[in-house]
Amino acid sequence: MTAVSQEEEQAIVETVQTIVQKHGASLEELIPILNDVNRDLGYLPAAALAEISRLLHVPKSQLFAVSSFYSMLSTKPRGRHIIQFCESAPCHVVGGRQVWETLCANLQLGANETSPDGKWTLATTSCLGLCSVGPVLVIDDDVYGNVRPEQIPDILARYS
Numbered sequence: 001m002t003a004v005s006q007e008e009e010q011a012i013v014e015t016v017q018t019i020v021q022k023h024g025a026s027l028e029e030l031i032p033i034l035n036d037v038n039r040d041l042g043y044l045p046a047a048a049l050a051e052i053s054r055l056l057h058v059p060k061s062q063l064f065a066v067s068s069f070y071s072m073l074s075t076k077p078r079g080r081h082i083i084q085f086c087e088s089a090p091c092h093v094v095g096g097r098q099v100w101e102t103l104c105a106n107l108q109l110g111a112n113e114t115s116p117d118g119k120w121t122l123a124t125t126s127c128l129g130l131c132s133v134g135p136v137l138v139i140d141d142d143v144y145g146n147v148r149p150e151q152i153p154d155i156l157a158r159y160s
């Protein structure tokens with residue numbers, strides 16, 4: 001769990017309240033609410049989950065379960081840029097393994113780790129539905145297909 005100051009906690013609570021107000025405090029809106037909070041705060045801090053739990057009358061355990069199920073949600077701080085690397089078999093057999101090893105070496109990160117400078121989070125994901133252009137990686141909203149290991153430095157250099 002990441003420690004936050006009282007001021008930060010208050011700001012988190014206010015962000016959650018604004019988002020819940022926009023969607024309505026309904027269980028049906030849980031995923032859009034979690035999504036918006038994750039986007040605005042960069043992740044789902046414990047204080048945010050506590051406030052969502054209070055406003056929507058959902059147990060925190062359920063919120064943690066939902067947050068860990070969806071790859072776009074995170075209960076830990078993430079980097080400014082999120083790399084999603086497809087680790088499913090169709091991408092793996094067309095060179096995904098070499099691309100993955102090059103990514104890890106370039107970033108000096110392992111699966112689901114965030115760089116100490118807060119720039120990158122390297123996440124693995126199952127099939128992204130783009131198998132015909134595997135190996136596939138997605139950085140933020142940018143999709144890269146037919147990726148070769150030698151392209152990795154150039155691709156990473158596009159992000160500041």
Ligand code: FES
Pocket residue numbers: 086087088089090091092126127128129130131132134136
């Ligand atoms: S297996 Fe990689 S996108 Fe489908």
